[in-house]
Amino acid sequence: MxxxxxxxxxxxxxxxxxxxxxxxxxxxxxxxxxxxxxxxxxxxxxxxxxxxxxxxxxxxxxxxxxxxxxxxxxxxxxxxxxxxxxxxxxxxxxxxxxxxxxxxxxxxxxxxxxxxxxxxxxxxxxxxxxxxxxxxxxxxxxxxxxxxxxxxxxxxxxxxxxxxxxxxxxxxxxxxxxxxxxxxxAGLPTAAKKDSTGICFIGERDFREFLGRYLPARTGEMRTPAGHVIGEHPGVFFFTLGQREGLNIGGVRGFEPAPWYVVGKDVARNVLYVDQGIDSPWLQSRALWTEAAHWVAGSPPARRFTCTAQTRYRQADEACQVEVGDDGTLKVEFSRSQRAVTPGQSLVLYDGDACLGGAVITATDAALEQRLKASA
The missing domain is CATH 3.40.50.620 (HUPs)
Structure with a gap:
């Protein structure tokens, strides 16, 4: 029509x-x-x-x-x-x-x-x-x-x-x-319309309720990286690294009254790992690996080069060194530790204002992630 x-x-x-x-x-x-x-x-x-x-x-x-x-x-x-x-x-x-x-x-x-x-x-x-x-x-x-x-x-x-x-x-x-x-x-009827937020197709609705329609969630333990059980989660799918909201952890005996953050997920065992402190060492990584990259120009600038990167939207530029594998995947090492780099999110590379391309993050060298892989 x-x-x-x-x-x-x-x-x-x-x-x-x-x-x-x-x-x-x-x-x-x-x-x-x-x-x-x-x-x-x-x-x-x-x-x-x-x-x-x-x-x-x-x-x-x-x-x-x-x-x-x-x-x-x-x-x-x-x-x-x-x-x-x-x-x-x-x-x-x-x-x-x-x-x-x-x-x-x-x-x-x-x-x-x-x-x-x-x-x-x-x-x-x-x-x-x-x-x-x-x-x-x-x-x-x-x-x-x-x-x-x-x-x-x-x-x-x-x-x-x-x-x-x-x-x-x-x-x-x-x-x-x-x-x-x-x-x-110009008298356009959308002049004062509020910007849309949230995921493109979900919009402003309860994300947990929406996702729960498609992925049946199972409750499970919330643990510290040291193994202390401090609560129960409604489903590991609903959480992402660095998240603070929705944990509903009250005062825990033996721990300071400080905010808790998601620092890891073990889907196979249905365990959500949490720690206190926005800059918890369990959220830090210096290197990451990706799926095969897409290049805006059609090919990478070199097999090994330096540039800046973002591992999340609206993040400040971070200096890094990129190594392109024979299969197109990337290994990226940052000049300084990065917080809550999350597998599944996009790594996007820049040379000044020019976007070079990017790839989906598959893994990082974060200590808890490496430990969970070794025990899988």
Missing amino acids: STGSAHGARTIVGMSGGVDSSVAALRLLRDGEPIAGLFMQNWADDGSGDCRSEDDRRDAVAVSGRLGIPIHFRDFSGEYWKGVFEHFLAEYAAGRTPNPDVLCNREIKFKHFLDAAHALGSDFIATGHYARVEHADGGHRLLRAVDRSKDQSYFLHQLGQAQLAATRFPLGDLIKTDVRQMARD
């Missing part, structure tokens, strides 16, 4: 119903770019009443009407289930903490959406992501956004040359406050 025609629209804008995609469309239109919008439904209504898809769809239609552009609709929920959600569940079941937003970008927004735009006869897609693309010397570089507090290149590191060649990020040189002001000045 579509309203209007894509004929003459050189760029299709992914209209999410938020302020960022609204202003992305506005900027392109003001630059004289022939555009149309496209609203993607990526998550089927699960009957919980928490899905905001219909509200977002109405807002996307309202913005497109205000801008005077046609809008198209595509249902990618089946592709999302197979390409993103099944992997998400498998990772949690294995005790890892996945990053579905990275997969959503690679599998849905810059694959199926891009294919849909080409099928509509358009050459480019545009989104409201905060990132930049630089075209130079026959290649395309993914750069951080000017607004570092909103930069989303971390979630886009799986993009390649063909995708970047066909992608526009109209917000890359703006700061968020200016984006909202532009929306207000």
